[in-house]
Amino acid sequence: MTDPAAPLDEVDLSILDHIAAVHGKLDPPPADLDARVRFALSRPDPDVSESVWEFEVARLVEEVPVGSGARASERTRTITFEADSRTVMITIVGRLDGSVRLEGWLAPAAPLRVELRLPEPAPAQTAQADEVGRFVFDEVARGLAQLLVHPPDDTVPRVVTPSLAL
Secondary structure: OOOOOOOOOHHHHHHHHHHHHHHHHHOOOOOOHHHHHHHHHOOOOOOOOHHHOOEEEOEEEEEEEEEEOOOOOOEEEEEEEEOOOOEEEEEEEEOOOOOEEEEEEEEOOOOOEEEEEOOOOOOOEEEEOOOOOEEEEEEEOOOEEEEEEEOOOOOOOEEEOOOEEO
């Protein structure tokens, strides 16, 4: 048996190169992986000073495909995110024009501003949740997105979801 602390030799490196080549052919990384990582790690509001850049990161709790609509091209799924202070549930409905409609609910319900972040150069969109916590973004282009729920004041942090594919 080879000493696990021993440095890699030419045979080891050749085996690792072969494994990497096979993996690259069978399961290559997505072409847009760099853009996805940059978006996920980017600051939601680069113009805001660090002192007010506090977020509570929501966790993905559940993602459920709801089935298809009247036409097979309409796909619907429901995603639930949970943070200590708030739960965000969204339903993403595929539209016939290729865009999506995003319907969401906040719990506990509150009339808060919800921001839909999209990768550059698309501008962020905002919606106002009503008193029962419902908000809607209509005709959103498919791609990566992230939600930010803004509190009514700076006493509690904003809630941010992980990036998701619409």
